[in-house]
Amino acid sequence: MYIGVDIGGTNIAVGLVDEEGKIIHKGGVPTGVGRPFEEIMKDIADLIKRVIEESDYKEEDVKAIGIGSPGLPDDEKGTIVFANNLHWHNVPVRAELEKYFDLPIRIENDGNTAGLAEAVAGACKGVENSITLTLGTGIGAGIVINGKPYSGTHSIGAELGHMIVQVDNGIPCTCGNSxxxxxxxxxxxxxxEGKKAAQDNPDSLIYKSVDGDLDKITAKTVIDAAKEGDATALELFDKYVYYLAMGIITIINSFDPAIIAIGGGVAKAGDFLMDALKKKVAEHIFYKDVPYAQITRAVLGNDAGIIGAAMLGRL
Ligand SMILES: [Zn+2]
Structure with missing residues (x-):
C-alpha cells in the first residue's frame, strides 16, 4: 500500500492506494492557505492517519508516502522550493512529515504526478513513454519516460505550458514571458477569447447563452455554442484547436511519446474536441507516413493527483 497526498490551493486530498494504482480509501481537508506551514503539515499527517484508520489496513502496510504539489518541489532535499499559490518558499515538507511517520517520503510536481498516474493506471497504461496534458487555468504537463516522471536535470523542465508559440506580440504570461x-x-x-468574441458579436450564441453577462462565460459555454454550429464560437474554437495542435506537434517532434493524454476541464468537450484536434495534428505533422503518438483523453480526473503521488513510492 502507498499513501498519495495531492496538495492543491483549495483542498488537500489523501488516498490509500494499492500496488496497481487503485484507490482503496480517500479523504480530504481544506488547505487553508496562509496558515503556518507546520499547521498545514499537521493537518496532512492527521488526514493520512484517518484515511488509514478508516480502511481495513494499518500504518505497517504502507510502504511510502508520495506528495504531489504545485510549484517547484525538490525531491532530493525533501523541500518545496516555491509554490506561489500556497505562499510557500523553501518549506521542509519531508522533515516536517518525518515527525509523524517513519516512512520514505517522495515529492513531485503535480503535473508529473498526474502524468505518472495516467501512465500506471490510466490512459497511458502499458506504454513506456507518455505525456499527459491538463487543460485548465494553465496547461499542466506530466512527462513519463521509461516509466518514470521526467522533469529534467534541475527539476525545472516539463513546463510544456510555457513553450513559446507566439514570438511577436505574445500575450503576457504569469511566468514573466509572453x-x-x-x-x-x-x-x-x-x-x-469567448468573452471578446461575445462582446463583438451580441448575435452569437455565446452572448445569448449567458444573457449578455460575459463573466458567466466558461470554456463549456464556448464549446457548447460551437457544438450548436454558432459561427462565432466555431471560429474561435477552430483557432483554439489550431494552437492546441501546434503545441502537440512540437511535443511529438521533441519527445515522440507513444501516447499523449489530455485531461482538464476543456477535455470534457469529448470527441468534439478530440476529433478536431486529431485532424489538425494529422494535417500538420512532420512525418506523415509513419506512426506517431496516439492522442486520447486522460481518464483518471481529479483522482490522478492522489494516484500519481502514491505511485512515486513504487519507483
Ligand atoms: Zn509562461
Whole structure:
C-alpha cells in the first residue's frame, strides 16, 4: 500500500492506494492557505492517519508516502522550493512529515504526478513513454519516460505550458514571458477569447447563452455554442484547436511519446474536441507516413493527483 497526498490551493486530498494504482480509501481537508506551514503539515499527517484508520489496513502496510504539489518541489532535499499559490518558499515538507511517520517520503510536481498516474493506471497504461496534458487555468504537463516522471536535470523542465508559440506580440504570461502556449490553449484562453468574441458579436450564441453577462462565460459555454454550429464560437474554437495542435506537434517532434493524454476541464468537450484536434495534428505533422503518438483523453480526473503521488513510492 502507498499513501498519495495531492496538495492543491483549495483542498488537500489523501488516498490509500494499492500496488496497481487503485484507490482503496480517500479523504480530504481544506488547505487553508496562509496558515503556518507546520499547521498545514499537521493537518496532512492527521488526514493520512484517518484515511488509514478508516480502511481495513494499518500504518505497517504502507510502504511510502508520495506528495504531489504545485510549484517547484525538490525531491532530493525533501523541500518545496516555491509554490506561489500556497505562499510557500523553501518549506521542509519531508522533515516536517518525518515527525509523524517513519516512512520514505517522495515529492513531485503535480503535473508529473498526474502524468505518472495516467501512465500506471490510466490512459497511458502499458506504454513506456507518455505525456499527459491538463487543460485548465494553465496547461499542466506530466512527462513519463521509461516509466518514470521526467522533469529534467534541475527539476525545472516539463513546463510544456510555457513553450513559446507566439514570438511577436505574445500575450503576457504569469511566468514573466509572453506568448506561452498556455496563454492560447488553456481553458483560460478559451474563456478570454469567448468573452471578446461575445462582446463583438451580441448575435452569437455565446452572448445569448449567458444573457449578455460575459463573466458567466466558461470554456463549456464556448464549446457548447460551437457544438450548436454558432459561427462565432466555431471560429474561435477552430483557432483554439489550431494552437492546441501546434503545441502537440512540437511535443511529438521533441519527445515522440507513444501516447499523449489530455485531461482538464476543456477535455470534457469529448470527441468534439478530440476529433478536431486529431485532424489538425494529422494535417500538420512532420512525418506523415509513419506512426506517431496516439492522442486520447486522460481518464483518471481529479483522482490522478492522489494516484500519481502514491505511485512515486513504487519507483
Ligand atoms: Zn509562461
Amino acid at each position: 506568448g506561452c502556449w498556455e496563454r492560447y490553449a488553456s481553458a483560460t484562453a478559451l474563456i478570454r
